[in-house]
Amino acid sequence: MKISAFKKSYEGKWVLDFPGFELKDGNICAVIGSNGSGKSTIAKVLAGIVKADNRRLPVPNDISVGYMPQKSFAFRLSTISNIRLSGGSEEEALVLMKRLQIDHLARKRAKKMSGGETARMALARLLIRPYDLLILDEPTASMDIESTALTEEVVSEYCRNTGCTVLWVTHSLQQARRVAQQAIFMRNGCLCEAGEAEKLLFNPDKTETREFLEFYGI
Amino acid sequence: MKKIVVLLLALMMVIGMVACGAPAEPVAPDTPATPPASTDTPEVPDEVPETPDEPAKPLAPVVDTMILKEADDKMLNTYSVLAVNPDAPFTDADGNAVDGVAVNTEGAAALIYWLLSQETLDAAAEYGSEEYGNTLFYVKDDAPVYAGEIAPATEETKVIRLSTTTSVNDSGLLGAILPVFEAEYGYTVEVQSAGTGKAIAAAKYGNADLILVHSKSQEEAFVEGGFSYVLEGFEAERISFLYNYYVLCGPSADPAGVADAASVMDAFAAISEGEYTFISRGDKSGTHTKEISLWPEALGITAEADSFVDYTDWYISANTGMGACLVMAEEMGAYILTDKATFLTFVANEGVIG
Amino acid sequence: MQTAVERAFQLIVTGNAELVNILLVTARMSLCSSVIALIIGVPLGLLLGSARFKGRGVLLVINRTLMGMPPVVCGLLFYMLFSGVGPFGRFKLLFTVQLMVLAQVVLITPLVIGNMETYVSDISQTVRENARGLGLGRFKRFLLLANESVYQIFSAYLLAFARAIAEVGAVSMVGGAIAWKTNVMTTAIMQYTNRGDFSLGIALGIILLSVSLIVNVVISLLQRRLSR
Numbered sequence: 001m002k003i004s005a006f007k008k009s010y011e012g013k014w015v016l017d018f019p020g021f022e023l024k025d026g027n028i029c030a031v032i033g034s035n036g037s038g039k040s041t042i043a044k045v046l047a048g049i050v051k052a053d054n055r056r057l058p059v060p061n062d063i064s065v066g067y068m069p070q071k072s073f074a075f076r077l078s079t080i081s082n083i084r085l086s087g088g089s090e091e092e093a094l095v096l097m098k099r100l101q102i103d104h105l106a107r108k109r110a111k112k113m114s115g116g117e118t119a120r121m122a123l124a125r126l127l128i129r130p131y132d133l134l135i136l137d138e139p140t141a142s143m144d145i146e147s148t149a150l151t152e153e154v155v156s157e158y159c160r161n162t163g164c165t166v167l168w169v170t171h172s173l174q175q176a177r178r179v180a181q182q183a184i185f186m187r188n189g190c191l192c193e194a195g196e197a198e199k200l201l202f203n204p205d206k207t208e209t210r211e212f213l214e215f216y217g218i
Numbered sequence: 219m220k221k222i223v224v225l226l227l228a229l230m231m232v233i234g235m236v237a238c239g240a241p242a243e244p245v246a247p248d249t250p251a252t253p254p255a256s257t258d259t260p261e262v263p264d265e266v267p268e269t270p271d272e273p274a275k276p277l278a279p280v281v282d283t284m285i286l287k288e289a290d291d292k293m294l295n296t297y298s299v300l301a302v303n304p305d306a307p308f309t310d311a312d313g314n315a316v317d318g319v320a321v322n323t324e325g326a327a328a329l330i331y332w333l334l335s336q337e338t339l340d341a342a343a344e345y346g347s348e349e350y351g352n353t354l355f356y357v358k359d360d361a362p363v364y365a366g367e368i369a370p371a372t373e374e375t376k377v378i379r380l381s382t383t384t385s386v387n388d389s390g391l392l393g394a395i396l397p398v399f400e401a402e403y404g405y406t407v408e409v410q411s412a413g414t415g416k417a418i419a420a421a422k423y424g425n426a427d428l429i430l431v432h433s434k435s436q437e438e439a440f441v442e443g444g445f446s447y448v449l450e451g452f453e454a455e456r457i458s459f460l461y462n463y464y465v466l467c468g469p470s471a472d473p474a475g476v477a478d479a480a481s482v483m484d485a486f487a488a489i490s491e492g493e494y495t496f497i498s499r500g501d502k503s504g505t506h507t508k509e510i511s512l513w514p515e516a517l518g519i520t521a522e523a524d525s526f527v528d529y530t531d532w533y534i535s536a537n538t539g540m541g542a543c544l545v546m547a548e549e550m551g552a553y554i555l556t557d558k559a560t561f562l563t564f565v566a567n568e569g570v571i572g
Numbered sequence: 573m574q575t576a577v578e579r580a581f582q583l584i585v586t587g588n589a590e591l592v593n594i595l596l597v598t599a600r601m602s603l604c605s606s607v608i609a610l611i612i613g614v615p616l617g618l619l620l621g622s623a624r625f626k627g628r629g630v631l632l633v634i635n636r637t638l639m640g641m642p643p644v645v646c647g648l649l650f651y652m653l654f655s656g657v658g659p660f661g662r663f664k665l666l667f668t669v670q671l672m673v674l675a676q677v678v679l680i681t682p683l684v685i686g687n688m689e690t691y692v693s694d695i696s697q698t699v700r701e702n703a704r705g706l707g708l709g710r711f712k713r714f715l716l717l718a719n720e721s722v723y724q725i726f727s728a729y730l731l732a733f734a735r736a737i738a739e740v741g742a743v744s745m746v747g748g749a750i751a752w753k754t755n756v757m758t759t760a761i762m763q764y765t766n767r768g769d770f771s772l773g774i775a776l777g778i779i780l781l782s783v784s785l786i787v788n789v790v791i792s793l794l795q796r797r798l799s800r
Contacts, residue, residue, distance in 0.1 A: 044701075047704065047705060048704065049700070049701050049704055049705075064707060065707070066705060066706065066707065067701070067704065067705030068705055069698070069701040069702055069705055071698055071701070072702070073698045073699060073701075073702040075699075075702075075716055075719065075720065076719055076720050076722065076799075077719070085703075085706055085708065085716075086706040086707055086708060122702070125706060126705070126706065135705075308656065308657045309657065310652075310655075310657045310658060310659075311652050311658075316657040316661075318662070319656040319657055319661060320656060320661070320662065320664065321656070379667070384766065384767075388767050393751075408667060408748070408750045408753055409750060409751060410667065410748040410749070410750055411749075423651075423652075423655040423656060423657050423658075424655055424656015424657040424658075424661060425655050425656050425666055425667070425748075538766055539763075539765075539766025539767055539768070540766075540767070540768070541766060541767035541768025541769060542765060542766050542767070542768045543768070544768050545768040545770065564768060567769070
């Protein structure tokens with residue numbers, strides 16, 4: 001899947017310059033980089049939440065895109081109604097909830113959930129239906145280790161089963177190594193290096209990438 | 219937790235209201251109030267049919283303010299009723315002529331005819347004797363009496379808009395007599411009450427079918443402006459039929475000595491010379507218009523605020539209703555001009571701050 | 573001499589016919605105007621708070637200016653418009669409860685809009701991102717936003733009702749305080765005050781506050797129950 005080049009600036013101030021990238025279908029691509037390097041902005045532009053400077057969507061128009069924002073939000077409904085917002089039967093929802101270990105909260109008010117539960121609910125809300133491209137912006141930021149592992153497992157499984165391509169924004173190198181087949185390293189609003197995860201996350205070409213990896217103690 | 223806060227707030231509110239509503243300490247006058255001795259017997263003017271034969275009732279001790287000067291020919295308070303002319307030169311706020319303003323002439327005529335029937339005039343003259351021990355209005359001797367037919371209400375004419383002054387409305391007269399008219403002829407009379415100035419303005423803006431007011435100069439201006447017309451069977455637009463007296467009231471101690479003044483003009487002169495506190499309505503009402511005419515001309519007091527800027531030490535322009543002004547006068551020990559009906563009501567209610 | 577509280581109590585216990593009428597007119601007027609203001613104001617507030625479009629800033633400034641419109645000016649405007657000589661005189665609406673409601677709607681709707689806008693602009697970003705991320709359409713997103721704002725809608729209603737029931741400037745102008753027809757609690761209090769009958773004014777004030785308190789408690793309970 002081809003992501004075309006785009007630029008993004010806020011009120012005349014340039015924040016992101018993305019040269020374009022080819023995502024492999026059915027793969028998970030990790031987006032890594034420091035805070036403020038433009039990771040979330042890529043996610044938002046691809047999801048159509050904010051518009052690129054040329055007002056065009058950088059992904060093909062005919063594909064379906066799912067997006068999980070950094071701040072997961074529980075709508076003022078029951079948990080199961082939250083999950084079924086974009087479709088799916090009650091049975092499907094319950095299966096998915098069971099898989100993510102939130103099935104005991106099905107009839108409870110979604111607002112009452114903890115941060116980690118809300119994030120898993122938000123993930124279930126997306127995974128209830130298939131997408132061509134799924135964009136996850138730090139989905140495990142508010143989760144404990146078990147939930148994080150569970151999430152990684154469920155998303156990888158979803159990828160295999162549906163053939164969906166995933167763009168996974170994360171600040172954790174370990175997570176990127178665990179889930180991704182492709183990786184993009186962002187630095188100061190520019191794409192610094194992109195390619196196979198195997199290569200980029202263990203033996204990168206660029207000095208900046210190497211420094212970043214070293215900084216995180218790898 | 220929330221409930222407790224709500225309850226606390228409610229409690230505080232009630233306590234506050236109780237505190238506000240607590241009876242004021244009665245103002246005990248040093249000397250028992252004496253009924254106002256009419257020190258001078260006024261010459262009976264031509265237009266005055268007769269001097270009211272009953273003196274004011276002795277004042278209840280809680281009210282210190284008392285009638286000091288009354289029954290002066292200058293103090294006549296004449297009420298007139300005027301039908302609004304449907305073909306009056308109505309203009310909008312910008313002064314552009316407006317056609318086709320709806321005026322319920324039939325309803326207004328019916329009400330005026332009824333007001334001038336012998337029965338109604340008798341009821342008006344009798345009004346107040348039960349409640350206040352004193353009648354509040356007198357019927358003018360030369361008031362036209364109507365004896366003809368009164369048209370009952372039709373679908374188009376059943377709502378009559380009567381614009382009147384607060385003094386008429388507050389006296390309770392209309393509340394006492396109008397239900398009889400409404401029941402007998404099927405009309406609904408919508409009474410709006412305001413100061414004479416505003417009452418007349420309402421009619422000029424096409425919002426009244428008839429007016430019942432008490433300011434000769436303003437009524438004449440209304441007639442001259444073409445806003446009224448002569449009803450069939452009457453001689454003039456302005457039909458004066460009731461009167462009572464304005465009275466000059468003040469603290470029982472009467473520091474300005476107005477009770478001994480030769481005339482009401484002298485009394486007002488005495489107040490201004492001694493700069494004794496005086497409460498003016500200040501709202502272009504009939505009472506206000508009358509008061510302005512009683513000050514020595516040299517002072518130059520008019521309805522405009524500029525005219526009394528030099529007298530603000532003692533001349534208080536309250537800009538509110540008669541009752542509120544009376545309360546103010548009582549509180550401040552000030553002089554005040556009021557219509558007798560409102561004053562008697564005020565006294566009968568013991569100064570009304572309950 | 574009675575205290576105002578005693579008089580208030582006496583008025584209620586004896587079921588004074590005029591008081592009952594005043595209460596009914598007051599209830600009819602303030603319920604109608606606050607509900608209409610809510611029906612108009614809530615969608616506009618939601619739109620203004622969530623949508624980003626050119627001219628939004630101008631609309632916000634206009635709305636905030638209208639929020640500060642003196643009631644008596646609003647009343648005067650409607651008085652002139654609906655006077656016999658005014659452009660709408662032929663509708664014969666002056667001194668009717670309908671026109672009082674209309675004037676109040678003009679007065680109150682900006683408050684509802686402003687109140688909703690402040691709340692919605694705070695949450696709309698998150699709601700939009702999450703709803704769009706699910707591929708939900710415009711209409712469904714709007715419904716979700718409204719659903720999120722239920723608690724605030726109740727608050728806005730209470731604000732609207734409080735303003736409607738306590739407002740005197742506009743209703744005394746366009747209503748004329750005609751006994752048995754357009755006299756409401758506030759105008760009656762004004763009348764008694766001008767008459768110098770302060771204690772009756774306070775008695776009515778106590779009743780008005782009590783009615784207000786009851787409405788507030790009921791709506792607050794509903795708010796807690798329905799907005800969870």
